[in-house]
Amino acid sequence: QLKRPFKCDTCGKGFRSSQNLKTHENTHTRNHPFKCEICPSGFNQKRLLENHMDSHNMMCKFCNKKFKKESLIARHIKQYHDGEFKCDLCEMRFEKPEYVKIHRARKHKSE
Incomplete structure (x- = not known):
């Protein structure tokens, strides 16, 4: 079994890296650091912003x-x-x- 030493304080979910934990924690805090430059949308993951940007094309x-x-x-x-x-x-x-x-x-x- 994979080690997941980085635990979310809110839900207890474990992650292999602190960066993955930080990204996950944004789902609980509604922190959306990845902002769309075209519309008011914001996302907690860069990948989600990239997917969203396709919609403007x-x-x-x-x-x-x-x-x-x-x-x-x-x-x-x-x-x-x-x-x-x-x-x-x-x-x-x-x-x-x-x-x-x-x-x-x-x-x-x-x-």
């Missing part, structure tokens, strides 16, 4: 809008880029004609 290939989930990009593309209703002032496409009206009012009010 999901970008719409048509307009470069960023999303946290693939499903949100898919919905966005369907609503704003793949629809059968095209704005006559730009290249935007929408799934419903009322979306074109909303778009024109917001983006092309002076045209």
Whole structure:
């Protein structure tokens, strides 16, 4: 059996290194030293921050809008880029004609 001499004072879990114990202790204290530079999220492990950062890299290939989930990009593309209703002032496409009206009012009010 592996020796785990570094014990958590809160839950008693043992660790092989003091660094692993310190990382674990952050789960009890809500200490999140690894901060996202893009949003307010913080994490108790560097690995979790790195995983989180991947979420900021999901970008719409048509307009470069960023999303946290693939499903949100898919919905966005369907609503704003793949629809059968095209704005006559730009290249935007929408799934419903009322979306074109909303778009024109917001983006092309002076045209």
